[in-house]
Amino acid sequence: MTTTTGAIPTIEPTTAAELAGALQRAADARHSIVIRGAGTKTDWGRRPERIDAILSTRRLNRVLAHQHGDLTATVEAGATLREVNDTLARHGQCLPLDPPFADRATIGGILATNDSGPLRHRFGTPRDLVIGVQLATVDGALSKAGGQVVKNVAGYDLSKLVCGSFGSLAAIVSATFKLAPLPAASKTITVDAPDVETLAAIVRAVMSSQLEPIAFDLSVSNVTAGVGTAGMASVAQPFRAAVILRFASLPAVVDAQIGQTHALPALKGCATAVADGEAERSLWDQHARRVWDAAGAIVRTSWLPAEIALALAALKGCATAVTPTAVTPSAGRTTGGTTAATQLVGRAAVGAGLIRIDGDARAQAAAIEQLRQSAALRNVVIVRGSDELKSLVDVWGALGDRAKLFASLKHALDPNGVLNAGRGPL
DSSP: OEETTEEEEOHHHHHHHHHHHHHHHHTTTTEEEESSSSSSTTTOOOOOOOOEEEEEEETTOEEEEETTTTEEEEEEESSSSHHHHHGGGGTTOOOOOOOOTTTTOOOHHHEEEEHHOOHHHHHHOHHHHHEEEEEOOOTEEEEEEEOOSSSOOOOOOOOHHHHSSSSSSSSSEEEEEEOEEEEEEEEEEEEESHHHHHHHHHHHHHHHHSOOOSSSEEEEEOTTTTTTTTHHHHOOOOOOOEEEEEEEESHHHHHHHHHHTTTTTGGGGEEEEEEHHHHHHHHHHHHHHHTTTSSEEEEEEEEEEGHHHHHHHHHHHHTTSSOOOOETTTTTEEOOSOOEEEEEEEETTTTTEEEEEEEHHHHHHHHHHHHHSSSSSSEEEEEEOHHHHHHHHSOOOOOTTTTHHHHHHHHHHHHHOGGGOSSSSO
């Protein structure tokens, strides 16, 4: 089935064979094609070059197999994570992923971007959970790798190869994942940290303890608190930081872990709150949206977990190095050319997260370049940004020694460069 969205036709195959055939026809005609699921990540990656057609996977949305005795499931790429987990929950299981926009994001999109959320602390990224994949390549072939059991070494590990490729190598038709049982009980404790030093001490204390949270997250607001404005008094809001720990297991185990957390010496003097049930679900929902609900560029980055204080210092340093912005208090708008990293949300023990950077495009670009030069931060990639920002600074940054390898992979699987309109890292 083909429909038209604006001037760009959308191809909506209902079978794997139709999808493979559409790719082959596009390759033969040298048409530039973008693969799309629910469209939650349409603006991620580089600015697209020519787009001749969109290949939608939304009609490929079935749970093909659920081996609940083996804790595995095979799912088509167009199924949303919510749809999949609603089905798996009937047997008390889930696919333990919680990336941004988890209620709408499709399995194919999550896998293609290797996107994850707080549950990465316990369960890893999609790349860690996928054990098999079916791909459609531009020559019209359907290829399978891996299998439907966890201990499987059949064929090349194509499932890991396409994770994070942004649809630049092949179209994901379906994938098989390791699952997790739904916990009997769950509680979350939030610990407020008054300053960076206390925040870092809490992170180190939890990491060196016997605690076993399934999520161990950071939320830092107004990283650059204290940065003033040109010719005006500072309008920065107070620095706010919290460590958020979720425990999920048997009720007695969860309560014991919450008690052990309260007993950590690093928490002395810190305000804490415990949530469960609907309050806990609301807490994590707000946490997931926090960095996305305001305007600004969003970058993904990583750091050494024990060096969170240095990472926050690098963020503050990148803002203070830029000429301050004049802010119109009544309108709440910036009128100058500066930026400030006002929000960080991330995985504390993994050392990875998202940073929102405010300001105009030139100031955002300057801040990103400075972050990439910092010794405390690594792999600074733009996730959300305006076209102007993307014209000023590359989304993916320098590839270094990886450039030749990426080019070789791209040539092998997509020799005519018809996939993804240049948006991905390769």
